[in-house]
Amino acid sequence: MDSSALLRLLRRLLSGGGERGARTIVRFAKHEDGRRFLARLAARRSRSAALRAARPIRVIGGFSLPLRAASLTPLLSYGCMLEEDRSVKISHALPRPSAQSFSKMDIPWGVRRIRAPQAWSRTTGQRVKVGVIDTGVDFSHPDLRHALNRGINLLQRASLPHDDNGHGTHIAGTISAANASRGMIGVAPRTELYPVKAFDTDGSAYVSDIILGIEWCIHHGMDIVNMSFGMPNRSDVLLKAVESAYKAGVLIVASSGNDGRKGRIDYPAGFSHTVAVGALDRRGRIARFTNRSAAIDIFAPGAKVESAWPNGRRRLMSGTSMATSHVTGAVALLLALRPGLSPGRIKDILRRSAKPLGYDKAPQGAGELDVLRLLEIAGESSGGAGGTPGDRSAGSKSL
Structure with missing residues (x-):
């Protein structure tokens, strides 16, 4: 050439x-x-x-x-x-976020449901580095200040990745908020968060910005990348970036999308290199808005989830984005105990440890996230992980 x-x-x-x-x-x-x-x-x-x-x-x-x-x-x-x-949208709540929540509950229902508090005597996510590719984060939020590192603003390189939307702050809160005296506690309260702002105030980003975010996360040694967004169309260049992260030992956790589709989920969750997450409601049922297919790896709480919001507030939101942040936090708890696990091993352990959905006519396939089962299976696990990387969304069966 x-x-x-x-x-x-x-x-x-x-x-x-x-x-x-x-x-x-x-x-x-x-x-x-x-x-x-x-x-x-x-x-x-x-x-x-x-x-x-x-x-x-x-x-x-x-x-x-x-x-x-x-x-x-x-x-x-x-x-x-x-x-x-292409332009990509964060997997926003459906319907739009509720008014400000005034709950005084320190531990949100989703964190309790996945049994994260029972694991905190063993692990709190210490020393695990999590990149959150999203709208940024509120650096002054009292529930988050302990966990935040500088990260990067891909839209304005000279600026901190401040959140001008709210979505990224909500995601960060579920992963690692810690303010027991006045605020909330997330799944992995000692995780190190690195906000990567690729999305603007409207919750939109270009695929190239997302890829640059993945590149930054690989280069700066992230263990996990939370990607609470998706698009319906497959992108070969995004797949190539996701493959690079996978080979570098960086696990990507992605949301399945909020269109209520059956048989097809959003990308990058549709790539087998990622952990694809669907949402459950408070009854433990699959939320109606969740895209679902045999490509889903795990379900987690995603309906009316209370978490951090800019200007020191908290807010209820629903969506597969919220479910994804629960899974990211759970994996951080796991990696604090087992730092050598590869992305493939983690995916395998997540699927094997999932609790069967416990209601009549529940679909077969992926189960519900349970932190104690996750740690138990990880302790027993040996050998490599199953699964062949590639595009797993096409032709997947409806749940």
Whole structure:
């Protein structure tokens, strides 16, 4: 591949400053071509205003451009592959969040239901690093200040990843809030949280920002990444990033989505490299809004979950996002005791330890998260994990 010629082509294509609202992700069919080209691009970007519009994404060996794919067909002759840089929405509550909660309950019902408090004499998630790719977090929240590290703001690199939406703060609270005197306690109250702001105030992000968030989490040694968002369409570049995390020993926990679909779940939960999470209500029944299929690995509390909210408040929210944060916290409890577990082993232990759904006509398949069973099975577990990585959403059976 002629890297110099490709750089000249990119300069020409980007000379007009890009197309408003257009974004495309470019990667190379041959990984070595991508590695070499990104090295050349890095050397030239500082001297070319046009090339600075090309954002390197090293975890996939590619880059993103503010141009439509139709404008980039000349790149195909250089061994490039093109994918639209789609917009992704956080898996927001359905319906919208309730009014502020004034509950004085220190331990929310979901944390109690999964039996996390009974495990705190053995593990509280200490030294486990969790990346939360979301809308940021409220750094001043009294329930969260103990757990927060700087993280990164992918939308404004010079700024802290402050939450201007609320969703990320709610997720963080369920994972590791700890304020027993006045506030709430999350599943793993001594977990180290690293907020990764990829989503804007409307709860929207581009696939490229999410991939850059995964890249950051791999590079900074996260043990777990919480991804409480999804999209209905498969993305090859997102799969490549998820695969890279999996190979690096980073577990991704993802929400199945809130459209009430049967037989198909959102991506990235639809990739077998992730832990796919569905939501339960307070009765232990699958919530009506949950997308479900045989690809679901585990169900967890997700209906009317009380957690942290910006400006020191708390709020009730419902969604598979809330269920996902319970699972992330549970895995943090596990990894504090068994830090050497691979993502594949953790997935296997989660599925094997799940409690069968205990109501009439409950669907067969994934069960309910139970922290004590999780730790018990992990203690007994030996050998490798089952499962073949890949796309598991297509053709999955309805539950």
